Amino acid sequence: MHRLFIIFFLLVPGLLQAQVAPTASEVAVYEGLHKAAHAGDVSSIGALAAAGSDLEARDSRGRTPVHVAAFASQDDALRALAEAGADMNALEGQAYDVVTIAAVADDPDLMSLAIELGNDPGLVTSPYHGTALIAAAHLGHDEVVRRLIAAGAPLDHVNNLGWTALIEAVILGDGGPRHQRVVEALVEAGADRELADRQGRTPSVLAEAAGYVEIARLLRN
Numbered sequence: 001m002h003r004l005f006i007i008f009f010l011l012v013p014g015l016l017q018a019q020v021a022p023t024a025s026e027v028a029v030y031e032g033l034h035k036a037a038h039a040g041d042v043s044s045i046g047a048l049a050a051a052g053s054d055l056e057a058r059d060s061r062g063r064t065p066v067h068v069a070a071f072a073s074q075d076d077a078l079r080a081l082a083e084a085g086a087d088m089n090a091l092e093g094q095a096y097d098v099v100t101i102a103a104v105a106d107d108p109d110l111m112s113l114a115i116e117l118g119n120d121p122g123l124v125t126s127p128y129h130g131t132a133l134i135a136a137a138h139l140g141h142d143e144v145v146r147r148l149i150a151a152g153a154p155l156d157h158v159n160n161l162g163w164t165a166l167i168e169a170v171i172l173g174d175g176g177p178r179h180q181r182v183v184e185a186l187v188e189a190g191a192d193r194e195l196a197d198r199q200g201r202t203p204s205v206l207a208e209a210a211g212y213v214e215i216a217r218l219l220r221n
Contacts, residue, residue: 019096019104020061021071030068033057037065037081040074049084056086062093070101075113082117089120100125103132103148106141111148121151130159137165137186140178146185155191162198166191166219170203175212183218193219 022030027038033053036044045065049055056064066086069077078098082088091097096104099119102111111132115121121132128134133153136144145165149155156164163171166186173179183203187193196202201209204219 019071019094019101022059022061022063022068026059026061030059033065033081034059034063034068037069037074037077038072040069040072040077042076042080045077045080045084049081055081055084056090058093062091064090064092066090066098067092067096067101070098070110070114071105073105073107073110075110078110078113079117088114088118089123091123091125094127095125097123097125097132099123099148100132100135103136103141103144104139106139106144108141108143108147111144112151115151121148121153122157124157126159128159128161131157131165133157134159134163134165134168137182138168138172140169140173140176140182142178142181142185145182149185149189155186155189156195158195164191164195164203166193166195166203167197167206170206170210170212170215171197173212173215175207175210175215179212180214180218183215187218 030038033048036048058064066078066081069081089097097119098114099111099121102114131153133148136148158164169179169182194202204216207216207219
């Protein structure tokens, strides 16, 4: 994180919130579809769904079985749940969907599968009213970013911090090769380089202030 980001969050304590995967103690008490989803037990998912188990049941943090499968990187379980009729656009307690969970985990194959199964890549997610693309750009998950762009994710969504994917790639990035590739992919796809943050700073201004020479060059050109 560079200095501007550190100062921002010092001024707004408690704002930073991350996804919360099921803990070992939560997993230990899972039953039914939640247990089967976490374990990747496809046969149990099919049997439970056929017997009328609630595909949208929530755990203590609002996770449905599809969220549990995503956090556990259980691709086959996710497919089985979707084929049984589970809502692929459900949001868990912190407003994350499967696509965003996979994007944050840097799991492009799981993310692509979720999109194939009907998860909208452009959903507004997270406590920041962002998108999976913004989250992936922030983290420098360049392959995820490329796949989201190809799937039609909105390039210029502005979250409730006033930041776009381009801005987050700069202000929350490290300026290294993966964030450079993220910025390059967004620019080539047509992301608006003139959309500024709430202080009127464009991505190129932020990149120059952070000393990210290559990113600044990509944004200028």
